[in-house]
Amino acid sequence: MNVAVCIKRVPLSPGRWSLTPDATAIDTSGSAMGWTLSPHEECATEAAVQLIEADGGEVTAFSLGTADSTEQIRELMAVGVSRGVLLETGADEWDPQATAAALASAIRDDATTYDMVIVGTESADTSGYQVGVRIAHALGWPIVTNVKGLSVTGGVARCERVVGTDREVYEVSLPAVIAVKDGVNIPRYPSVPGRIKARKKPIDTVAPTATPARLEKIRLALPPQETGTATVLGTGPEAAPRVVEVLKEIGVLT
Amino acid sequence: MILVYVDHDRGVLDELSLQALAAARGIDADVQAVLIGVDAVALAPRLGEFGVATAHVGVHDGLTDYAPMAAGRAVSQLAERLQPTAVLAAGSPRGNEVLAHAAAIMDEPFAADCTSITLGDGVSEVTRYRWAGNVFEEARVHAPMLYATTALHVFAADPQSGSAPAAIVEFAPDLTPADLAVRVLERTGGGGGGVSLAEAKVVVSGGRGVGEAGFGPLEELAELLGGTVGCSRVVTSAGWRPHAEQVGQTGTKVAPDLYIAIGISGATQHIAGCKNAKTMIAINSDPDATIMSFADYAVIGDAATVMPAIVEAVRAAKG
Numbered sequence A: 001m002n003v004a005v006c007i008k009r010v011p012l013s014p015g016r017w018s019l020t021p022d023a024t025a026i027d028t029s030g031s032a033m034g035w036t037l038s039p040h041e042e043c044a045t046e047a048a049v050q051l052i053e054a055d056g057g058e059v060t061a062f063s064l065g066t067a068d069s070t071e072q073i074r075e076l077m078a079v080g081v082s083r084g085v086l087l088e089t090g091a092d093e094w095d096p097q098a099t100a101a102a103l104a105s106a107i108r109d110d111a112t113t114y115d116m117v118i119v120g121t122e123s124a125d126t127s128g129y130q131v132g133v134r135i136a137h138a139l140g141w142p143i144v145t146n147v148k149g150l151s152v153t154g155g156v157a158r159c160e161r162v163v164g165t166d167r168e169v170y171e172v173s174l175p176a177v178i179a180v181k182d183g184v185n186i187p188r189y190p191s192v193p194g195r196i197k198a199r200k201k202p203i204d205t206v207a208p209t210a211t212p213a214r215l216e217k218i219r220l221a222l223p224p225q226e227t228g229t230a231t232v233l234g235t236g237p238e239a240a241p242r243v244v245e246v247l248k249e250i251g252v253l254t
Numbered sequence B: 001m002i003l004v005y006v007d008h009d010r011g012v013l014d015e016l017s018l019q020a021l022a023a024a025r026g027i028d029a030d031v032q033a034v035l036i037g038v039d040a041v042a043l044a045p046r047l048g049e050f051g052v053a054t055a056h057v058g059v060h061d062g063l064t065d066y067a068p069m070a071a072g073r074a075v076s077q078l079a080e081r082l083q084p085t086a087v088l089a090a091g092s093p094r095g096n097e098v099l100a101h102a103a104a105i106m107d108e109p110f111a112a113d114c115t116s117i118t119l120g121d122g123v124s125e126v127t128r129y130r131w132a133g134n135v136f137e138e139a140r141v142h143a144p145m146l147y148a149t150t151a152l153h154v155f156a157a158d159p160q161s162g163s164a165p166a167a168i169v170e171f172a173p174d175l176t177p178a179d180l181a182v183r184v185l186e187r188t189g190g191g192g193g194g195v196s197l198a199e200a201k202v203v204v205s206g207g208r209g210v211g212e213a214g215f216g217p218l219e220e221l222a223e224l225l226g227g228t229v230g231c232s233r234v235v236t237s238a239g240w241r242p243h244a245e246q247v248g249q250t251g252t253k254v255a256p257d258l259y260i261a262i263g264i265s266g267a268t269q270h271i272a273g274c275k276n277a278k279t280m281i282a283i284n285s286d287p288d289a290t291i292m293s294f295a296d297y298a299v300i301g302d303a304a305t306v307m308p309a310i311v312e313a314v315r316a317a318k319g
């Protein structure tokens, strides 16, 4: 079984946000800032690696972004991804429609035939909730989103998602797209041999076709930052009676 | 006219969808609803209270439970026929999913989690959440018909008693077996008992500072207050608590009357999930923790001694 995962390089979100002077991006110039992957996509990759460990095959990571995205592809190679495909773009952000169209055609045109594409339900930064769904329609495959439990037997993916205190069960025949959520598994940490092997694995670069953004970012803004300070009720266990008073005041304790 | 997808679960109305109806009414007085599945027929008239004159209900033999691809197909077909200026839904997991399908089928753009929408001729302007609401994006959507969802807990549902029930118009969507292949087949777990995190009125939430063995008093306090336990991602990643309890950007978003954050530093991704709490109490050994600028009240101290004391005091107060 061959599995494609779609992953995206995103800024490591700071404790306090700030924007670039033209307000079109998160300011990543601070010394503490780095780049990372969304937890959803770390989980997507872990799910893919677990499936091929059980069944054989390979996991390929597809990422649309700048050349720096190879850093995130390498990170995933250290935990079991065999190959990377970078859909290299300039610094300008692509909208979800263009992103999904490019990813779908790269997956379709790849030398490997895939049984499954695993994505995150939403990306950490733009949170569009749609790239996986659009890839599924472009490939003509079914998709289950918000997946918190996944197993594959006999060419059928059994997916669970959480609704309130219940779990809904879906079953789709492969090939299929699965959009997972953080918590579907606990991603493993890369081992030292894993990191060494990752350096030698191949990353292919393709040039995707750009189309004008139809969801066009104009500028970013920050919501009013909280500058409040909590009223301190006390220090240590002696504060308990004051807590009870507050619980009564706000009506949760009657 | 604005068409709003109103979700339901086997005939139980999704209250979040009412927020999308409120947003729609703020833009256009003419609001119609679309619901999927014959179970919806019984609840549709009630939408009159929320400004809906006509509720379209998609009925098909294959639509016995939630089926996202089929719902997206049905919504897109109805929208093509009715030509609304916008198709909206609540920015819930299902609302975002159904609208993403409808927009993908029509090859139109889709803007999720909007906090404001201004419709225009061929170009609409929206403000939407990025980073789960930590950052706002102002965007132009280039499309003849806007597909968008509304960010949760931004628009207040306001029922108007005495309004006429919505008229029901059934329609038969044209669905393929492939559309219907993705649907709920069964449900496991839960089945009553336990308060769902998303709807709990009180959430007692623990982070790294609580420690693996420290959740007992949090469970007791949650039970005494009729609430439920939540936690941070550090806690779920360590396997101390099930992921279903994670609050935050990649966990559950909650809006309780009271959120108690114990041993939680207040990372933006955690705050993204609990900033809609009416009151927040932080319990932390560090008086300078980031959480202090979000909390209304704080207790400075070690969770291991503070929590048992609070449980004891609450138990005594309840008599």
Ligand SMILES: Cc1cc2nc3c(=O)[nH]c(=O)nc-3n(C[C@H](O)[C@H](O)[C@H](O)COP(=O)(O)OP(=O)(O)OC[C@H]3O[C@@H](n4cnc5c(N)ncnc54)[C@H](O)[C@@H]3O)c2cc1C
Pocket: A012, A013, A036, A037, A038, A039, A124, B206, B207, B208, B209, B210, B231, B232, B233, B234, B235, B246, B247, B248, B249, B250, B251, B252, B262, B263, B264, B265, B266, B267, B268, B269, B270, B273, B283, B284, B285, B286, B289, B301, B302, B303, B304
């Ligand atoms: C894209 C992305 C998405 C994410 N999504 C989420 C999410 O959904 N939810 C989430 O929670 N996180 C999420 N995170 C992780 C987040 O950035 C933080 O790492 C996490 O929230 C920190 O958890 P914490 O507060 O429990 O731990 P820490 O940050 O380590 O804080 C521990 C706190 O406990 C206090 N403490 C220590 N000992 C004690 C004691 N004995 N008594 C009382 N207090 C004590 C400390 O002072 C400190 O404030 C996400 C990260 C990314 C990059």
Ligand SMILES: Nc1ncnc2c1ncn2[C@@H]1O[C@H](COP(=O)(O)O)[C@@H](O)[C@H]1O
Pocket: A006, A007, A008, A038, A040, A041, A044, A062, A063, A064, A065, A096, A099, A103, A118, A119, A120, A121, A122, A123, A124, A126, A127, A128, A129, A130, A131, A132
């Ligand atoms: N630029 C990208 N490169 C690779 N995968 C992506 C990209 N953008 C989005 N995805 C995938 O699609 C999922 C949903 O993204 P979105 O629709 O932007 O919220 C993400 O979690 C990724 O798995």
